[in-house]
Amino acid sequence: MDYSKFIARASEVFKASEIRELLKVVEARKVISFAGGYPDPQVFPRESLARIASDVILNYGDKALQYSPTKGVTVFRQTLLKYLKDNNVRISSNDDVIVTTGSQQSLDIVSRTLVDPGDYIITENPTYLAALTAFRTARPNIIGIPIDERGMKTDVLEEKLRNLKSSGIRVKFVYTIPVAHNPAGATMSSERKKHLLELASRYDFIVIEDDPYSFFVYDEADVTRLKTLDSEDRVVYISTMSKTLSPGLRVGWILGPQQLVDVFERAKQSMDLHTPTLSQYIAKEAIEKGVVSETAEKARRIYRVKRDVMFNTLSESMVEKSWWVKPVGGLFLMVWLPPEIDTKEMLPTAINEGVVYVPGASFFVDESGRNTMRLNFSYPSIEEIRSGIEILGKVVRRKLGR
Amino acid sequence: MDYSKFIARASEVFKASEIRELLKVVEARKVISFAGGYPDPQVFPRESLARIASDVILNYGDKALQYSPTKGVTVFRQTLLKYLKDNNVRISSNDDVIVTTGSQQSLDIVSRTLVDPGDYIITENPTYLAALTAFRTARPNIIGIPIDERGMKTDVLEEKLRNLKSSGIRVKFVYTIPVAHNPAGATMSSERKKHLLELASRYDFIVIEDDPYSFFVYDEADVTRLKTLDSEDRVVYISTMSKTLSPGLRVGWILGPQQLVDVFERAKQSMDLHTPTLSQYIAKEAIEKGVVSETAEKARRIYRVKRDVMFNTLSESMVEKSWWVKPVGGLFLMVWLPPEIDTKEMLPTAINEGVVYVPGASFFVDESGRNTMRLNFSYPSIEEIRSGIEILGKVVRRKLGR
Structure with a gap:
């Protein structure tokens, strides 16, 4: 039976996400993931x-x-x-x-x-x-x-x-x-x-x-x-x-x-x-x-440290002309890389080196922001954050030929 | 602020149900309810x-x-x-x-x-x-x-x-x-x-x-x-x-x-x-x-008795020219009353006498079935089923002037 005619409109409205499909594949592998938005399970009471x-x-x-x-x-x-x-x-x-x-x-x-x-x-x-x-x-x-x-x-x-x-x-x-x-x-x-x-x-x-x-x-x-x-x-x-x-x-x-x-x-x-x-x-x-309130307090304590590690390691590892805000809360940092970088195009290399992130373009209404990436700091461990960001720094430098 | 212009279409698509509003009011009162579709909590493991x-x-x-x-x-x-x-x-x-x-x-x-x-x-x-x-x-x-x-x-x-x-x-x-x-x-x-x-x-x-x-x-x-x-x-x-x-x-x-x-x-x-x-x-x-599987078995045992009580009491209490199927399962019986009866119009009287049901018309694609009512037998107790159906029988007979 051919179902495609039944779901022609729905396939258009509810699009398959290239990124989501990629992340599904990655899940099976052992890479450092900055891609999700999961709480750290140690926060769960x-x-x-x-x-x-x-x-x-x-x-x-x-x-x-x-x-x-x-x-x-x-x-x-x-x-x-x-x-x-x-x-x-x-x-x-x-x-x-x-x-x-x-x-x-x-x-x-x-x-x-x-x-x-x-x-x-x-x-x-x-x-x-x-x-x-x-x-x-x-x-x-x-x-x-x-x-x-x-x-x-x-x-x-x-x-x-x-x-x-x-x-x-x-x-x-x-x-x-x-x-x-x-x-x-x-x-x-x-x-x-x-x-x-x-x-x-x-x-x-x-x-x-x-x-x-x-x-x-x-x-x-x-x-x-x-x-x-x-x-x-x-x-x-x-x-x-x-x-x-x-x-x-x-x-x-x-x-x-x-x-x-x-x-x-x-x-x-x-x-x-x-x-x-x-x-x-x-x-x-x-x-x-x-x-x-106890859980919120625990989240605050644990994520503050993780955020600081990510923020500091970014400052040490990222090329000049990159930009990011230090968030006062939440689970994410967004990095604006130099405009020569296309983070979607760079992703397979990053995964190969052992790190995955979400390319930023899909967060932009107009699909601009091709030089951005979203990084989650709540789920990975402190060690993973540190080494993952260092790896990303290297991947970016290599892309730029530096 | 006037919100109505923001939700004009939504108010049309997601209609307020007259019946649901009525049932909300009834919930506060002490009546026998055949209106819901709740499992009997004694079935819960x-x-x-x-x-x-x-x-x-x-x-x-x-x-x-x-x-x-x-x-x-x-x-x-x-x-x-x-x-x-x-x-x-x-x-x-x-x-x-x-x-x-x-x-x-x-x-x-x-x-x-x-x-x-x-x-x-x-x-x-x-x-x-x-x-x-x-x-x-x-x-x-x-x-x-x-x-x-x-x-x-x-x-x-x-x-x-x-x-x-x-x-x-x-x-x-x-x-x-x-x-x-x-x-x-x-x-x-x-x-x-x-x-x-x-x-x-x-x-x-x-x-x-x-x-x-x-x-x-x-x-x-x-x-x-x-x-x-x-x-x-x-x-x-x-x-x-x-x-x-x-x-x-x-x-x-x-x-x-x-x-x-x-x-x-x-x-x-x-x-x-x-x-x-x-x-x-x-x-x-x-x-x-x-x-x-134990819960299903318990549901089977408890609901079978309740269905039988409702079915038998209907047979004893309902006027001639009413019709219903004995369901082999589920939680509901639908009663087709003589065509002179409008169950929506009859509902306030029934509630006054202490029984609530769902008028059947809204289950019909074409809003026909104005002489039908849906009765739930899983939630009320056996005593409530018996006396509730007897009351409904009287309400119907009175409406018909018998």
């Missing part, structure tokens, strides 16, 4: 979670193993809201929260409900690859705004918005990762945050704030959320427990105006009915018993 | 699952709490394939399996990858409401084929296919629930199964077989899967552990031709990255330790 999981099933099994509301288990949503308040996330009286099956589902929900074909949306350039993938299924026009060490360049954004408006084009939302940007590593300055919110008000768009990292930053940094600064209920706040507890539970959420959350709920109803009940009960207990 | 969850986290926490492949945890997929073989599901050499976040996600994946706007797809009429919801987001033309106690009327299907073909219209797939149909309660006869597969071959379409129930039927019944009878790799087989282990884990799967599963995988990648790793590890152990 195994003993606590084993006890919590067992207790929850024994004590609340009737509910914890049962179907649950699409918006999330009620007692977990209450705990979550308190947790967010305790972490200085402002919750407006008009807000509601929906539990999602991880941030990826949050992005998919946003895409399916807020984006119509042909709509204009704006992201940083580069931006989180999986957000681009989710948004693209709805076939919008995506505009990328450059980013530097203080985050999205809101002056460029303003100019862009002005031009769009004069062409009669409205923007639906701006998607941003203000803290420890994936992949760029930048954190948005308070001036730019305020500027972004002013623009949102003036040009009447929604701000999607994707914030997986601000719960465990490594340095002193102003991580005041856009959500907290927002006085017009324009910010939809997406976050997750993947880095502060366990990605294997798939527990994320969207906090935003109730009118939007109601639509998100109806979309999720047809997507997977609800997020696993057991995961939500475990997450609830983990917040209440302090396991989440 | 709490002790076993508590032990398994704890062991899995302690022994395999590095993996069980981590991100995992989109297609599913490899060791779980192997266990699952063996489980399916042991349960007489034929797996062709061309097949692959993808783990999903419950059957609802399987349906959503099918919808997003196989259905293009304007496509023609066929379902039984009535059919599973949440399948309709998932399919409708892709804006197809849905054709409903009537069903009787031997399942979908394949002679009507054949005629329909002939007419469509003569109008130059191709059908993408036929969606069917062959065993213990939700909501109609019917089970497809072997003749009709063969006929359906012949038609699939002749008219070149895919068959989506949704099979949540055949792992625990209550009577002697031929539950040979379409997947097993299929010699042309036309059947895509959807099933779940929601009824044989726990719906709270959200573990379902799609078994089908590899070429299709590859597209399903790419779609799921942008939907939620992967199904919770912990749920998959728990499901794996539960299959291997025999917990799934």
